[in-house]
Amino acid sequence: MxxxxxxxxxxxxxxxxxxxxxxxxxxxxxxxxxxxxxxxxxxxxxxxxDQSGFAADGPLVFYQNKRLISKRIAPRGSQLVIETDTLQANDTAVLRCFVDSMGREFRVPLRPAAVVPADAYPAPEKLLAISDIEGNFKAFEMLLQGAGVVDEKLAWQFGRGHLVLVGDFFDRGLNVTECLWLIYKLEQEAKQAGGQVHFILGNHERMNMMGHFKYVRRKYEVNADMLGVAYDQWYSRSTVLGQWLRTKNVVEKIGPVLFVHGGISPEVAERRLSLRQLNVLARTSIDMAAANQPPLDKHVTQAPSSPDWYRGLVLEEPSEAQIKQILSTYAATQIVVGHTPVESIKRLYGGKIIAIDLPHQERTDRHETLQALWMEDGTFTIIDSHGQKSGF
Known part of the structure; x- marks a missing residue:
């Protein structure tokens, strides 16, 4: 035995x-x-x-009393150098942001402190919506140029059109900082042309501001050490990008359409909070969590039901009646979401929900055509990175 x-x-x-x-x-x-x-x-x-490591990055711009301190890792010939500049807080400084090791760059004028955007906007004639770029600057650039939003120098050429970025530009990729500075730059250029850039916070934006770094690439750990600035300080309130990110919304309504990274859950809709209330709660909760304070309304600010985390719309968990109630609560006809991956842009619930989180990185690696959501005169279609439009 x-x-x-x-x-x-x-x-x-x-x-x-x-x-x-x-x-x-x-x-x-x-x-x-x-x-x-x-x-x-x-x-x-x-x-x-993850074999990524020391590479061009930045600039990181910190407020320090009445000055701004800019730090970046810049290519110089075949070498990388660390550059530090001191600026006056009221300077109309122009930053240089490098997008690759060959020294290709774009210029970013600093501007006064960011303000909180509106929660709702009239429908524009043209609109491009992209989600889940995740630090993939190449894919972002290809989609923007293909749709005619920017030119070859990354300057706004979309006139009075609207660019809607439906969250998750952080993590997984290697050009997060560059993506953020390009968005920051295009916001100002769009405004001057009568257009608009909407940057909706996703769960990865909020995670990085709240100290959750599970998906941050090794490059950023190495660069943080080389710059002498811990990564958890890169997007703190003491930085230009950190303050700017903290003004952003988690949901916006453009015409009759809601744009939200994860989705509006039935639990959130039942609270009948206004868009403004949802956005204020989401913004306020970012730094409350860091201070170990009691959470605000958990359904609004935490997974799995918060607007930046909820996956149920794409997984088709709510009933048709619940979808109707969610739309009725916000006087909307459709909801556009990212966050939950789909292989192609997809209509759900008879077109009431549109899912746009596509595998951009995989398609970039395979040199395939990329896609995003296009709206013109109130009608949604697909547009690819060559500017070709198609129905879905």
């Missing part, structure tokens, strides 16, 4: 390690435990896969 138990135990151990090694090699698991606290990482674990 004892012999059978020992043989059975030995067989179980052999099967555990043989199966575990196979799963580890296949990348199904990233860690095999030999003993509690003692394990081996597989070839596809985060640290093995």
């Amino acid at each position: 004892i012999k059978k138990i020992l043989l059975g135990s030995l067989l179980a151990v052999v099967l555990y390690f043989a199966g575990g090694i196979g799963l580890l090699a296949a990348g199904v698991i990233d860690r095999l435990y030999f003993w509690p606290g003692w394990s081996v990482k597989g070839p596809k674990s985060k640290k093995k896969v």
